[in-house]
Amino acid sequence: QSVLTQPPSASATPGQRVTISCSGSDSNIGMNTVNWYVHVPGTTPKLLIFSNNKRPAGVSDRFSASKSATSASLAISGLQSEDEADYYCSAWDGNVNGPVFGGGTKLTVL
Amino acid sequence: QDQLAQSGAEVKRPGASVRVSCKPSGYTFTDYYIHWVRQAPGQGLEWMGWINPKSGGTNFAHNFQGRVTMTRDTSIGTVYMELSSLRSDDTAVYYCAKPSKQYTMLRGVIVTTDNWFDTWGQGTLVTVSS
DSSP states (O other): OOSBBOOSEEEEOTTOOEEEEEEOOTTTTTTSOEEEEEEOTTSOOEEEEBTTTBOOTTOOTTEEEEEETTEEEEEEOSOOGGGOEEEEEEEEETTTTEEEEBOOEEEEEO | OOEEEEOOOEEEOTTOOEEEEEEEESSOGGGSOEEEEEEOTTOOEEEEEEEOTTTOOEEEOGGGTTTEEEEEETTTTEEEEEEOSOOGGGOEEEEEEEESSOOOEETTEEOOOSOOEEEEOOOEEEEEOO
């Protein structure tokens, strides 16, 4: 059971907007910034969002994220088939002196 | 460009141990901690622990305490993760990962928490099967 809670799946049709939630606690999201990773099985996880809402160079502005109190969310607009992947939230957790992850959300583009 | 090169796939019997290596390049070996993260089939990413390549200091997730060891060899710039008493549910892809910023410690606690993994190893599949 993961420390951060994400819905196991999400789906939408091409062009739509989808959001993925991530719920934590005071010791992780409540006190620290949230990062999001995208993972296509068989490849290496890739950083999608850092410091709550910042995009690394090369990441499309279709991806945005926010954080409030002990929760965070990732939004993907203008959904494309290539967005089909697993999405993970992560934050530092003071209780473990290390990062914790959500269980991942499998995004299906219908 | 920073890179992490991991050792190859392993097949182990239950009860055995496995050691996976991770060799960074593109930056000074001792400047950044290395973390280990695994993903079991059908499961999410699970953080295992970190090692400070400079001091050898380590910190492990509760689930792995007593079974995992992380070491480094500064002469060849390589870190190792060893997992013992393997079970079938240890079958997973094991990744090493590097944080984007150097850590600052305060009384044994990392305070550079606005941090993320900017570099990942290619992953090492460890299969535990009788």
